[in-house]
Amino acid sequence: MALDHLNLDVPEGAIYALIGANGAGKTTAIKTMVNIHEPDSGRVEISGRGGESKDSRRLRGRDFESIGYVSENQKMPEWMTVDYLLQYLKPFYPAWDDSAAAALVRKFGLPGDRKLSQLSRGMKMKAALASSLAYHPRLLILDEPFSGLDPLVRDEFIEGLIESAEGTTILISSHDLAEIESFASHAGYLERGRMQFSEEMAALSARFREVEVTLGEPSGLPVNWPVEWLQPQTSPAVVRFIDTRFDEGTIGERVRGLFPRMTEISTRAMPLREIFVALAKEERRAA
């Protein structure tokens, strides 16, 4: 079972980062959302043109006038030139914006007369993104868009995305957490097909902390170690762990309850990448 009781609610206007280890079910979840895969049960509601919701299984033709999908796995019409790709797609979208398309081509430095097959991977992804932003979609779904891109191309891609997708709800799955962290407003963590958490980035950053406790004398880990404190590491007089429910007001008291001879406590905010690694390691350990 690739997805198991997955509940994912992407608020309108959000940039939602779907993260998870390889095989966690991110791509399956996304393909189910755009009706490439049909779920055995359950449903995905996608915001339609008029703002109404629609079961993803019923997504057809015109529903995609307001949905964009860019994936590293999607087969592109490689024989088309960039210009012809845009020219070909234009009649499909009533909201197609020629000036936006031209601006995206300029912004991404896309060679209009080159076939997609002759483009680098990064250029191909930019062409796919340009062709999906030119009609100002209400929802843009990006599946591993940065995979295999060099840092410069990645930056250009993100910059173009942020500039051109204002007001668009974006769902993005990626391993490039450092990049995602810079612009995502929400994050969801998928583990073996189940959503472990889904929240705003600010709240996520606020509740994850690396905690370092200095002890007055060497001590082992107590038996009643809290489950929300991950990856405890001990050295003779120092204990480090990751608190997944950090609360500045209570952390001192909770630590002191376990380590009465504690002399000092310090906390450090964690970037998304470290949070992800910590969770992934915990998942592997539990498995």
Next chain:
Amino acid sequence: MNQASHIFAKDLRRLWPQVLVVSGLFILYGMTPPDRGGAGITALMEHGNSLAALVAIACWTLGANLVHEDGMAEESPFWLTRPYNRAGLLTAKVLFLFAFVFLPLVASGVLREARAGVSVTANLGTLIVLDLGVATWLILPALAIGAVSRNLTSFAAGVTSLAFAYYMVGRWFRWSMRTEDLALRSLVPDGPNIAAVLPMILAAIAVTGIQYAARKTRWSQVALTMAVIGSAFMMHLNGVELLSARVVNPPGFDLNRVRISFDETVPPRVAPEVDRTLRGPCPAMALKVDGLPRGMMLRQSQPVQGQADSPLAGIRDIDKATLEQTAEGYREYVCVPGPFTNARETIRLSPNFAVVAVETVATFPARRGSFVAGNAGRCEILVPFPENTQVRCDLEEPLIGSYSAGLEYPGYGVYSASFFPSNGPVRMSPVSLAKFDGVSFDRPGGWPFEEAFVRQDARFVLRTERVVGYLQRDLVYHDFVHPWQYPLLRPIPPPPGRKK
């Protein structure tokens, strides 16, 4: 925006080189003179026509590539997450194949008819109807198999797998029914069998529709395979029915009374032009046929199985032998494979024969012109090209059995091979072209019409043929000698009063 026309234009932009190839092949086909018996345009699908095979392969490749342009079987095709109208997509594909396969097919038929001196306007309706049938085989498989395959390689694998499934059904039938004991080796009759191919046609249409509507690739693949197997079963069951209903107990006489053997008292002879045509030495070996009632004759069904056994050259398989009936009797052109040695060898052949009730419908002089063919209709003898002669007949329909034409004069007689081994009604094309030339491909003895045309006593004979039963015989020739030792076939007797 008309989405179908937009997709159509995109596909044309992508596939125009292939469209040119297909159109070129159709033009080439249109320029080719009718070279086989039977309805002219349907000769496109005749066995052994290499240009027709090229046309078919080109059309299938074009069709498969066209479908794969917006593939149905890929997991994540580009079009799936774009605002494509699926009905519009299918319409675009069908229109494309109509424009670049069906229309060129009709055009090639028109060109062919015009070059053959046949009235195009009078026969356009029939031509289109016939071509719809031909186009079914040029378009539908490409659409259906293309819709369940991802690329040309998997398309070819699909075609091969389906052909293999069909073949295995035939093998199973032969194994389970021990057809070696029965008269008909090949259980599938040569004639059209619409009921049997109907499952395939319906499945192809359904699969194409389902794939474009809902993309159920696995189910579609299974459905297509089951339909092919079902069609194969129905075709073979039809053959079995022929065997049980008419072969084992044909009305009127006992097939067991028909005795056929090589007549070793008549030495094998060669016709050099025949050997050239059949690509190897194919000596004519006389047959002795007894017990065949008056008004009946033998036809031969393929495939033929046999062996040549020589002490020096070993055992070689014989897979080509052609039966001919002349005024001198039956003879079998047996194509013996090399190597050839001086040793005498034994030839064993197991042909399958159809016993055919023959009825002469009309006779008319063998010369240019238009003639009333008894009550059957009207026939015209044309010489549209210097190298061949055609007999075109407008015949009454429907027909029970089939028509064949023969050229006869005193001491000589040869008959066209085209016939349908079915007792059901067969619709004939009003544009029935039959070519006769000196080295006619399917008449090893050739049609000596040049000789016939200068005679006053030569005539064409129009006959109906109806299969009343099948039989299989094992023929043995004990003292077969080397090809270079054959005497030539007896020359055609000159017309009365003409000097040799």
